[in-house]
Amino acid sequence: MRRILSVLMENEPGALSRVVGLFSQRGYNIESLNVAPTTDNTLSRLTLTTTGDDLKIEQITKHLNKIVDVVKVVDLTEGAHVERDMLLVKVRAEGAQRDEVKRTTDIFRGQIIDVGPATYIVQLTGPIDKLDSFLSALGEAEILEVVRSGVAGIARGEKVLTI
Amino acid sequence: MEQLSGGDMIVRALEDEGVEYIFGYPGGAALHIYDSIFKANSVPHILVRHEQAATHAADGYARATGKPGVVLVTSGPGATNAITGIATAYMDSIPMVVISGQVQSHLIGEDAFQETDMVGISRPIVKHSFMVQRTEDIPSIIKKAFHIATTGRPGPVVVDVPKDLTHPEHKFDYEYPESVSMRSYQPSTRGHSGQVRKAARLLLNAKRPVIYAGGGVIQGEGSELLTQLARKLNYPVTNTLMGLGAYPATDRQFLGMLGMHGFYEANMAMHHSDVILAVGARFDDRVTNTVSKFCPGAKIIHIDVDPASIAKIVPVDVPIVGPVTTVLKDLDAQIDQQRSSSERTMPDAEAIVDWWRQIDNWRAAHGLWHGRRYGESDFIMPQDAITALYEATNGEAYVTSDVGQHQMFAAQYYKFDYPRRWINSGGLGTMGFGLPAAMGIKLAMPDAEVACVTGEGSIQMNIQELSTCAQYDVPVKIVNLRNNYLGMVKQWQDMQYDSRYSESHYASSLPDFVKLAEAYGHVGMEIKDKADLEPAMREAFAMRDKLVFLDIFVEPHEHVYPMHVAPNGAMKDMWLSKTERT
Ligand SMILES: Cc1cc2nc3c(=O)[nH]c(=O)nc-3n(C[C@H](O)[C@H](O)[C@H](O)COP(=O)(O)OP(=O)(O)OC[C@H]3O[C@@H](n4cnc5c(N)ncnc54)[C@H](O)[C@@H]3O)c2cc1C
Ligand SMILES: Cc1ncc(C[n+]2csc(CCOP(=O)(O)OP(=O)(O)O)c2C)c(N)n1
Ligand SMILES: [Mg+2]
Numbered sequence: 001m002r003r004i005l006s007v008l009m010e011n012e013p014g015a016l017s018r019v020v021g022l023f024s025q026r027g028y029n030i031e032s033l034n035v036a037p038t039t040d041n042t043l044s045r046l047t048l049t050t051t052g053d054d055l056k057i058e059q060i061t062k063h064l065n066k067i068v069d070v071v072k073v074v075d076l077t078e079g080a081h082v083e084r085d086m087l088l089v090k091v092r093a094e095g096a097q098r099d100e101v102k103r104t105t106d107i108f109r110g111q112i113i114d115v116g117p118a119t120y121i122v123q124l125t126g127p128i129d130k131l132d133s134f135l136s137a138l139g140e141a142e143i144l145e146v147v148r149s150g151v152a153g154i155a156r157g158e159k160v161l162t163i
Numbered sequence: 164m165e166q167l168s169g170g171d172m173i174v175r176a177l178e179d180e181g182v183e184y185i186f187g188y189p190g191g192a193a194l195h196i197y198d199s200i201f202k203a204n205s206v207p208h209i210l211v212r213h214e215q216a217a218t219h220a221a222d223g224y225a226r227a228t229g230k231p232g233v234v235l236v237t238s239g240p241g242a243t244n245a246i247t248g249i250a251t252a253y254m255d256s257i258p259m260v261v262i263s264g265q266v267q268s269h270l271i272g273e274d275a276f277q278e279t280d281m282v283g284i285s286r287p288i289v290k291h292s293f294m295v296q297r298t299e300d301i302p303s304i305i306k307k308a309f310h311i312a313t314t315g316r317p318g319p320v321v322v323d324v325p326k327d328l329t330h331p332e333h334k335f336d337y338e339y340p341e342s343v344s345m346r347s348y349q350p351s352t353r354g355h356s357g358q359v360r361k362a363a364r365l366l367l368n369a370k371r372p373v374i375y376a377g378g379g380v381i382q383g384e385g386s387e388l389l390t391q392l393a394r395k396l397n398y399p400v401t402n403t404l405m406g407l408g409a410y411p412a413t414d415r416q417f418l419g420m421l422g423m424h425g426f427y428e429a430n431m432a433m434h435h436s437d438v439i440l441a442v443g444a445r446f447d448d449r450v451t452n453t454v455s456k457f458c459p460g461a462k463i464i465h466i467d468v469d470p471a472s473i474a475k476i477v478p479v480d481v482p483i484v485g486p487v488t489t490v491l492k493d494l495d496a497q498i499d500q501q502r503s504s505s506e507r508t509m510p511d512a513e514a515i516v517d518w519w520r521q522i523d524n525w526r527a528a529h530g531l532w533h534g535r536r537y538g539e540s541d542f543i544m545p546q547d548a549i550t551a552l553y554e555a556t557n558g559e560a561y562v563t564s565d566v567g568q569h570q571m572f573a574a575q576y577y578k579f580d581y582p583r584r585w586i587n588s589g590g591l592g593t594m595g596f597g598l599p600a601a602m603g604i605k606l607a608m609p610d611a612e613v614a615c616v617t618g619e620g621s622i623q624m625n626i627q628e629l630s631t632c633a634q635y636d637v638p639v640k641i642v643n644l645r646n647n648y649l650g651m652v653k654q655w656q657d658m659q660y661d662s663r664y665s666e667s668h669y670a671s672s673l674p675d676f677v678k679l680a681e682a683y684g685h686v687g688m689e690i691k692d693k694a695d696l697e698p699a700m701r702e703a704f705a706m707r708d709k710l711v712f713l714d715i716f717v718e719p720h721e722h723v724y725p726m727h728v729a730p731n732g733a734m735k736d737m738w739l740s741k742t743e744r745t
Pocket of ligand 3: 567618620645646647648649
């Protein structure tokens with residue numbers, strides 16, 4: 001099963017490599033990884049998606065908690081939550097495709113954020129399956145480059161992940 | 164406030180921590196620190212002959228005393244040489260602080276002379292590591308390093324210090340913190356009371372119980388509590404290789420070691436048990452044999468300070484996260500309470516008597532200490548050599564070992580009645596551990612007898628430490644069970660590769676160990692005759708202020724038994740000799 005783990009960790013040099021190292025060292029896989037500072041500049045927040053049965057996820061969570069730089073770990077998929085991934089895609093936009101790409105982008109409520117003589121850059125935010133379907137909906141259009149932020153997630157309602 | 168350079172701060176902080184010995188080796192990036200050591204002349208430094216030996220010596224010191232071992236090495240090759248010893252300590256959860264010199268801050272990342280990314284290469288084998296970035300941080304980092312190394316599940320911590328931050332002319336305020344608190348590091352100090360209650364109930368309702376105790380009981384100072392609990396319940400106890408001494412080996416309730424080379428009665432009792440109380444043990448693959456066949460009828464209670472050890476290998480019925488001491492106290496109190504409560508839960512006395520009868524039958528059939536289980540030969544038998552060592556030292560010695568058959572014979576035949584006396588590398592299985600570890604112990608406890616049981620293969624991995632022993636006058640006794648083979652490798656080749664001895668022999672090229680010992684200023688003794696074994700052993704230990712190298716020629720073709728049947732065997736499936744199996 002796919003899980004989204006949110007990790008609060010000390011904003012220390014080497015902290016990220018300890019988390020990533022744990023996954024390679026113990027043979028766990030990381031599907032996506034997203035790290036950024038928080039409003040508290042001593043902490044950074046990391047969101048990672050991984051897959052595994054309950055036992056494996058339990059071990060991953062325990063081992064993450066064991067890392068001295070890690071302050072807190074939450075499995076967002078255990079409760080109601082919101083998740084977003086951001087996609088930037090550069091597509092060939094010439095001739096008939098120029099209108100077609102625009103139409104598809106509108107349907108998915110994406111934005112064209114750069115317009116070149118023969119290319120568009122489209123920005124789209126949403127859960128990963130929405131981004132996946134957008135990419136397949138581009139159909140005929142030639143995709144030149146894709147970049148995604150990796151999933152960022154947050155629990156719904158009153159629940160907050162802070163220290 | 165006092166102003167100190169970074170180098171002086173390191174030495175002062177070690178002094179403030181109460182460090183008794185630094186085990187180390189100098190080099191460019193550590194020279195400011197070495198100069199501070201010279202000037203302060205406070206904490207004694209032991210100059211080893213190879214950085215690996217510094218880590219093992221610090222490790223042996225830590226295992227025997229319970230205090231953290233301290234290592235100081237230079238950058239690059241000094242740091243990489245320390246890696247094997249750090250990994251050894253990590254696998255066995257031993258508290259250690261390793262300070263490594265690093266190239267100057269502004270050179271980091273430039274492939275500078277003797278630069279290696281020490282924090283990077285040690286990352287998977289440390290509990291934590293620090294790269295010092297400002298001299299002012301040195302006192303608090305060292306404080307944290309000791310705190311992390313010694314609390315919770317102990318382990319090695321690396322502190323990497325760029326040379327410029329130890330410069331004698333750059334001085335800063337020094338104050339050693341009295342305490343430390345880290346929001347991201349708070350090991351458990353108490354088990355969950357509801358779980359403890361459940362555990363007590365399960366234990367009191369057991370009909371075929373076994374207590375399976377490991378290295379955590381020794382590291383966590385839980386031996387006495389465990390022994391009391393086991394005696395109160397009259398339940399059988401088995402120890403892992405790392406747990407030997409956690410329960411007195413000469414006690415009737417002791418079943419011996421369990422696992423791959425464990426005692427028949429211990430493995431049989433585990434397999435047929437209905438309740439297992441696992442304390443400070445981690446269900447290692449050398450214990451469980453095939454996991455899916457592990458103790459099919461048993462409910463498992465698991466006490467461990469590290470939540471990640473629990474349910475890692477086998478599912479557990481009652482997990483208890485906490486240190487052995489507080490958890491065993493709580494459990495003991497719960498048991499008393501439940502026994503005196505209105506329901507008066509009591510162990511089923513009849514069932515326990517039957518269980519002991521069964522165990523005694525196993526003991527009588529194939530028990531390790533029941534009569535003589537191994538053959539005779541013209542050579543000295545390795546088992547007899549260990550028994551002679553046991554007798555010559557009245558079972559009181561600190562015994563270190565290397566890795567191989569000799570290690571297993573020592574584990575089986577030296578009956579350890581006290582914790583911290585049996586010092587060996589279990590998790591990593593590091594040949595070369597024994598001699599430097601013995602050195603560290605003898606320095607800590609000059610009045611104790613310290614013996615290193617080794618093989619002619621292992622001893623050559625850190626033989627250079629005979630020189631360190633000469634320099635600091637460290638009169639350990641080396642008991643070399645010389646079988647002329649990498650014996651443990653040969654045993655596997657006998658059993659699984661039709662005795663094709665691929666690269667496991669070297670008889671014609673072995674040194675004359677007697678002369679070698681003498682070359683370093685020590686005493687060497689060659690023992691070939693059975694009749695000489697006991698007198699020689701006594702003579703060696705009578706030379707209290709001499710390092711004696713006992714080169715004992717033992718039967719080259721002996722195997723270690725019992726041995727788990729693999730693959731696909733359960734705990735009860737064992738080879739009992741070259742021809743018999745369960
Ligand atoms: C050649 C060879 C053969 C071997 N054969 C065998 C064999 O036959 N049988 C055998 O048992 N081993 C054998 N081993 C050793 C084996 O590889 C493991 O090292 C050993 O089984 C682990 O012992 P342990 O379970 O006691 O765990 P340890 O490695 O000692 O781990 C201790 C556990 O206790 C926990 N702990 C630490 N401190 C505390 C505390 N204060 N409170 C609570 N918990 C704590 C830790 O978190 C950890 O889970 C062999 C090794 C070699 C090299
Ligand atoms: C550093 C290291 N290299 C290789 C091994 C694999 N190994 C395990 S036991 C053994 C043989 C040890 O030979 P010896 O020291 O003579 O002991 P014996 O088994 O003969 O008693 C080897 C090579 C190891 N454990 N450690
Ligand atoms: Mg040998």
